[in-house]
Amino acid sequence: MNTHKNARLTYLRRLEMVQAITERGASAPDAAASHGVSAVTARKWLARYLADGAAGLLDKSSRLEKSPRAIERHVALAIVELRRKLYLQARIASYMGVSRATVSRVLRRAGLSRLSDLRPDEPVQRYERDNPGELLHIDIKKLGRFDKVGHRISGDRTQRARNVGWDFVFVAVDDHSRLAFTRVYPDETKLSAQAFLRAAVGYFASMGVTIERVLTDNGMSFRSGLFAEVCLELGIGQKFTRAYRPQTNGNAERFIQSALREWAYGDAYANSGQRRAALPQWNHFYNWHRSHHGINRVAPVSRLSMSRKNLLTLHN
Template identity: 50%
Template sequence: MNSHKNARLTFEGRKLLINRIASQGLMPAAEAAGISPACARKWQRRFEQEGQQGLLDRSCRPHRTRCSIDEALAARIQALRRDRTPIRRIACVVGRSPATISRFLATVGLSSLKALEPIVPALRYEREAPGELLHMDTKTLGRIEREGHRINGDRTTRVRGAGWEFAHVAIDDHSRVGFVQMHPDEKKPSAVQFLLAAVAHYQSLGVTIKRLITDNGSAYRSRLFAKTCQALGIKHTFTRPYRPQTNGKAERFIQTCLREWAYGRAWAHSSERTAWLPAFLAYYNARRPHSALGYKPPASRLGQTNLLQLNT
């Protein structure tokens, strides 16, 4: 430990003090060192008990305090916490302060209730070939009439009453090749129209869609959508309710579209944003690195024969 700036004695000064006590006596040695006789007696007693090791600085923290937690109390606190008992209630039960309980729980990693819940391992899957599974979803986008608060940061310039438009998205599970179309709504006629366009788009790339997964939206649950899937020879499955992770590839693709296309720059009008959609899809599918594909573009999993079609 380092001596504080006002310390009268250092380790060498204490050794000199012990030598003076032996030759001159306690009172003259204390007076010569500029300390009280009680302080000199303390260092003499430590030297007699521990030798020169006793003249070193030591922490002034007491060895025991009434707020210390022994093994039995520690086990009791952990058992109460694992029963999801709040910290203040544990403090009342065991007779310690909430601060003491909080510090102890932090040392054992139980300060947050999330630590009591086992982490659900991520269930990741990927189909072996393109077309084995197609993910579909929709995203509501605000219609653009002029520059709004997303660009200039001024919420007083918000455009009210502009309305909404809907991006219907599809992404292949194996290759991650994406397809997006804009529609005025997300009703069943628009969903069916997008499904037909998506199947035709992937067919032009040499990919035959065999299976489709969507959420439980009313358009996807409609009889018209079911009959269309049956006519196309596509098996339609649904995600678990309130479990968007099941359709995670579509959700991730939507976030990329929002950041890099829909809200990635300032658009003068919605028609301008829609006009740039084919260029964004060509970049995403043919040139943009994808982390799940070893930082290669989705076109790398379709073969070189489809590269030109993805760039158009």
């Protein structure tokens, strides 16, 4: 029972009122007056008490017992079963003798509005290369530049920076170790892509890792002849993700999520230049100090096939 704060009659007060009428012979108007309600209200609760006993004095739902527009349960179940047999909505409506809107409403509630909802989920396929450098995931994240604290920090969307431009964050993540390399470029052209690949290969070489293959999406910069020539020059094989399957490049996608949360939106930068300058420091923290759940909660650098002495030298 959920009695509102201004209610004159709680369950116990209703019971007292009807008992005053039935057991002590009080009239309905007198009992009503002593409880601060009208005689009509007293007779209403008396009628419920006589029909259903004390249980009749409990609050009832205000919902109608039967709605003329409500669909029967067996009809709703039949609609869902027909949908599972790949029937189109129009055909279901005609077959069941109901409107298309009714069919649409039932299927929406059942989560079967689209035929694709009937397809079984693709099994999650997880893999990991055996050694560092066997596969390097490369991706790009586009971030808007700004010249003042953004609305994510201030909460004031009227003060958003406009027409400032974009930063393109190129990321490269080693499949085995999750070691990452990042750089920010003013565009995502083939020139920036090939420059980033050269820089990434140089960085990983400094960490004792030789890159054998790279995996990218199907963007124009990665599909360009220039990028292919650089891969050939560096002796690197090139692979592309499946169309409309960003999860194929999952390591880079996951790294970008962490970078956005902990670096890009993790502090109140005065401008995008300040944000850009903070990236190398966060990238160092990610590689050397941040535990990674995908590799048993160790830092990526710990999975490199280098001696501890060499690693300490690089870190210093």
